[in-house]
Amino acid sequence: MPESDDLLAVARPEPGPLSDGTAAFPFDPPVRGADGELRWDALVYAVEPGYRPLMLDLRVPAERPAEGAPLVVWVHGGGWVHGSRRRRAPHLHQNRVVERIVAAGFAVALVDYRLAAEAALPAGVLDVQAAVRWLRAQAGLFGLDGSRVALWGESAGAHLSLLAGLCRRLEAEPPVGEATDRSAEVQAVVDWYGPSDLVAMSPSPVDAESEELGDGEAGGDVFAILLRDTTWTRDELSPVRYVRPDGPAVFVAHGKDDQLVPVEQSRILHDALVAARVDAEYVETAGDHVFVGAPVVPEVTDASISFLRRVLAERRLGAPRPLDPQTADMEERMAATGMWPLLEAPPEVARERGVVMRRDFYPPRPFPLVSVADDVVPGPAGDIPIRVQRPPQPTDVTLLYVHGGGWVIGDLDSHQGSAARLAATAGAVVVQVDYRLAPEHPFPAGLDDCRAVAEWVLEHIDRFGGDRSRFVVAGDSAGGNLAAVLTQEFVDRGIPVAAQFLVYPSTDLRGDTSADVRSLYLGADADALAADPRVSPVLAPTLAALPPTVIGIGAHDFLHADTLDYAAALRAAGVPLVFREFPTLDHGFFSFGSVSPAAEAAADLVCRDLHRLLHRCTA
Known part of the structure; x- marks a missing residue:
């Protein structure tokens, strides 16, 4: 495993031919963040013909175990049609959620994925899985422990994370990315106020933090965009359908006053997780979508981190699993x-x-x-x-x-x-x-x-x-x-x-x-x-x-x-x-x-x- 000083030299200064795929794209050496973490930006993890290169930003803690830092893949929200790895909702940005995760000893990869108007679902889910596989393939290079990986999504990103972690049907889809010999299995999913049952969800406008983009040009009916070209039904795109006891551990958090994604979505999911005997925790707090209106983000972040510490200490990719x-x-x-x-x-x-x-x-x-x-x-x-x-x-x-x-x-x-x-x-x-x-x-x-x-x-x-x-x-x-x-x-x-x-x-x-x-x-x-x-x-x-x-x-x-x-x-x-x-x-x-x-x-x-x-x- 490279030492921190060695990681400072991890870069690709020159572009290669496009036939090299992700290896064609250069990236700079990392810089040190305010807390001493190493920060790589704009790493290309997948190149799908006809689409923009898919990128992620990587944060690796300065102090990490010899086998590498356990990895959290952060999946942004935005109603499936907005957002970017570079934008976190203001309430989350102000509470330094990602920084708290890194400070707790986790590497964090902030990923972009194809939005619903760019490529129909489940494309965005397959992109998240491609990021997991690519990061596993590059784990030794970047000081990561590829055997311990969690997805952490908020809002629409939580929906994508749950599908990526739970839905075995995706394994029958042609995979995205190059590292197809690597597993996309994750050991845990953190779901913050994500939709889990699209059948029970009413059509609603896009909203990335109770910002109410409305029904006009800024937003529109999100489900009309989400379902426009997909061959999957609402039921098939509902993570609750795929809950299974041999899946990842799941942490669920939701504000009970959420006006965009009703808290019943998380209650339904948690009930299904409990019924299937999944290792799961559920935190229901005050607050609207993104916990706006309640000072609970630090508390929920710490609870999520504690969950990941426990689960990732117990679970590793390839470790024996008990009988269903x-x-x-x-x-x-x-x-x-x-x-x-x-x-x-x-x-x-x-x-x-x-x-x-x-x-x-x-x-x-x-x-x-x-x-x-x-x-x-x-x-x-x-x-x-x-x-x-x-x-x-x-x-x-x-x-x-x-x-x-x-x-x-x-x-x-x-x-x-x-x-x-x-x-x-x-x-x-x-x-x-x-x-x-x-x-x-x-x-x-x-x-x-x-x-x-x-x-x-x-x-x-x-x-x-x-x-x-x-x-x-x-x-x-x-x-x-x-x-x-x-x-x-x-x-x-x-x-x-x-x-x-x-x-x-x-x-x-x-x-x-x-x-x-x-x-x-x-x-x-x-x-x-x-x-x-x-x-x-x-x-x-x-x-x-x-x-x-x-x-x-x-x-x-x-x-x-x-x-x-x-x-x-x-x-x-x-x-x-x-x-x-x-x-x-x-x-x-x-x-x-x-x-x-x-x-x-x-x-x-x-x-x-x-x-x-x-x-x-x-x-």
Whole structure:
């Protein structure tokens, strides 16, 4: 970590060619502020073609830990259509809020972002995330601790900060900036009087500090500008929708007399945070917007700083996270019934218990569909039941979905909710396959059924999406194993597969994690068969020809290590890969959306990843 004297030399005196992106823009060495802090101005953190370079100003305290100063990214207000990193509301400027944060030992980056009339939301949110990633990439240069980052926003800036910190849907959007290999995750968000539920907000004029710009040329209906070109609805732009227990800690402060952003906006948000068991604090004070009319800014600033000190001392990027509390509670209650884990019981008992567990503990949430229809397909041992779920929007994509359940349990009903999510969110006609189960029908019976259904669907593609080249193979857990094996087989046979979608797939049955189901699935020759690539797809001689792949896995999943190995093998083979690792989730999260906001956000994200991959758009 550079010493302060070394930091005084951090500069870029000469411009470079524009092809260098942010590195094309020079910046001067820092100057010392009145409190001894180092101040860099006009650092370019992102260059998006067709837009002005996006800049930030950086303040780094003179005294900081050896690992660098924890970082606060300050996001200005202004109703989404006004403001700049260089302007703080007079009430905040007079109370030296940013200076107090730096004096407390935090580095502060004051960022500009594209305003709503420049680029439709969520562009401004993506800009904030780009600043976080760029600062992490430059942390060693500027004396920052990139593992401890908080967003601090006021008014519209708080809204953007909450979305940047909470909304996993943004991860399916094309990222802004260059440091796309760095995480945009933040450990905390400070929300000062920000809108959290735009559906509940009335259209109102822009106002940056109760300055009442009015309805004329100076302001106008802010929502008309905010929503003019965005493809996101008010509900989708509402941070309260994305509250999840595995998100950042959140500090909320609001003046109870706020005439611009009603205090109910923060009360709604705080209630949602408490319900989701997020580490959150709420301070409600006297004062109007920006706390005008009450001498509370120093007090609220100190409370916010104390919150960040505590949270950032406990949280670091990449540190182990506990299991999602909603999932943990559900699993404890399931275990208390004596019927879970399911596969500890004989297969016929496990299947009956699975119906009870799903009904009583994690019923599927509904999704909009045009139709759900059952049918049968001829198979190697008789008719194979299928279920076809059609999304509300027209699509030429057909997706074969193979359910999980350790090759022993599961059917069309057990995973209808997961298939419906894929149909509605990824934009595909989803065909579920009810393959034969072990131990009554050991390997390769289930794989043979999946192959038969896939071939039949392709032969009759006009009944489904209509385009053979837009065929997707998907599955979760044991179904992810069958999906991965089937995809490899089809590619080897020259049958096009547009993508594969694998949620916590079982990809290597040789290890101890698969011991409980290996003999049930594979029969008497289990140990020998486990080394067959048709059983352990990670062992395939080559993966290079496989289609683009989306993989989702929880860090607490017993298949976590195997899934990481398969993802690494795909990357090494050059396969285009979207890999999502969720730090607080475990096996089964794709079915737990009705119980856990974290699971819901994760399942939604990987489906949107698939939608973006298939439809080449940003939704």
